[in-house]
Amino acid sequence: MKTIYDIQQLLKRFGTIIYIGDRVADLELMEAEIKELYQSQLIETKDYQTAILLLRHEAQFLKEKG
Numbered sequence: 366m367k368t369i370y371d372i373q374q375l376l377k378r379f380g381t382i383i384y385i386g387d388r389v390a391d392l393e394l395m396e397a398e399i400k401e402l403y404q405s406q407l408i409e410t411k412d413y414q415t416a417i418l419l420l421r422h423e424a425q426f427l428k429e430k431g
Contacts, residue, residue, distance in 0.1 A: 392424040
């Protein structure tokens, strides 16, 4: 898993498609869904950690960019 697109594909495998139109809000919702999948033991620890890192990095980048 290397991109936000990869995370979207992971979520899609579980029937979750997130699109609000606000990229930062989309990323925050994806993070919440990833956390729920991890807590339900549906994804591996490594996938969880990688996804959270990517989502937070992208959200921070967008917030700084303005």
